[in-house]
Amino acid sequence: MRKAINNITFLTSILATQAYSQTVFPCTDEDQEIANEALSTAQEMLEFAIEGFDGGGIDFGLKAGIWLGARNSTDAEEIRDTYERALVFSEGMKFLCAVDSSFNAIAAVNQDVPVPYIMLGEAFFGLEDNGFDSQPGSVIHELTHGLLVEGTNFLDSERYGTDEALKLAEEDPRTAMSNADNYQYFIEAYYFSLDPP
Numbered sequence: 001m002r003k004a005i006n007n008i009t010f011l012t013s014i015l016a017t018q019a020y021s022q023t024v025f026p027c028t029d030e031d032q033e034i035a036n037e038a039l040s041t042a043q044e045m046l047e048f049a050i051e052g053f054d055g056g057g058i059d060f061g062l063k064a065g066i067w068l069g070a071r072n073s074t075d076a077e078e079i080r081d082t083y084e085r086a087l088v089f090s091e092g093m094k095f096l097c098a099v100d101s102s103f104n105a106i107a108a109v110n111q112d113v114p115v116p117y118i119m120l121g122e123a124f125f126g127l128e129d130n131g132f133d134s135q136p137g138s139v140i141h142e143l144t145h146g147l148l149v150e151g152t153n154f155l156d157s158e159r160y161g162t163d164e165a166l167k168l169a170e171e172d173p174r175t176a177m178s179n180a181d182n183y184q185y186f187i188e189a190y191y192f193s194l195d196p197p
């Protein structure tokens with residue numbers, strides 16, 4: 001889950017799942033179009049990153065170290081596989097839109113249903129389509145939640161924001177490699193050619 005930029009309220013995906021099961025929020029046509037565009041860009045970004053890992057470029061390795069704490073080819077392989085599973089998970093992904101102000105997140109994923117979906121909060125539609133904390137990057141963030149830290153309470157351990165992600169990669173690479181924001185920022189930095197802020 002991504003926290004809303006101007007809101008410090010967090011929901012776990014479990015709580016959010018319960019909320020979703022009670023009320024369905026279909027997206028408007030306009031919002032659906034924005035969400036589909038973000039998903040399509042997210043898939044391009046994932047493919048680009050996987051190709052980058054397979055090609056083994058030096059600059060790519062450097063960014064993977066800065067953002068994900070990757071120190072060697074084993075780490076790089078693990079990260080690559082996470083992105084590949086995120087890409088597979090993204091196929092056929094559906095979106096719902098929260099029109100309810102009680103949903104205080106940018107987005108949250110529900111993976112425990114026959115057809116997984118990502119719930120988008122109003123804050124999602126205020127994000128840019130590129131740069132750090134972008135719409136497609138936020139979709140990638142949610143996709144990695146379908147794959148990371150199974151069986152643990154990622155709400156307690158999830159760390160948010162570029163500063164926290166950079167610190168985590170430097171001080172605790174293992175945690176960085178299971179933190180959704182680190183996966184999001186790495187791929188945004190790589191795809192959009194961004195230096196750390």
Ligand SMILES: [Zn+2]
Nearest residue numbers: 001002158180
């Ligand atoms: Zn999250």
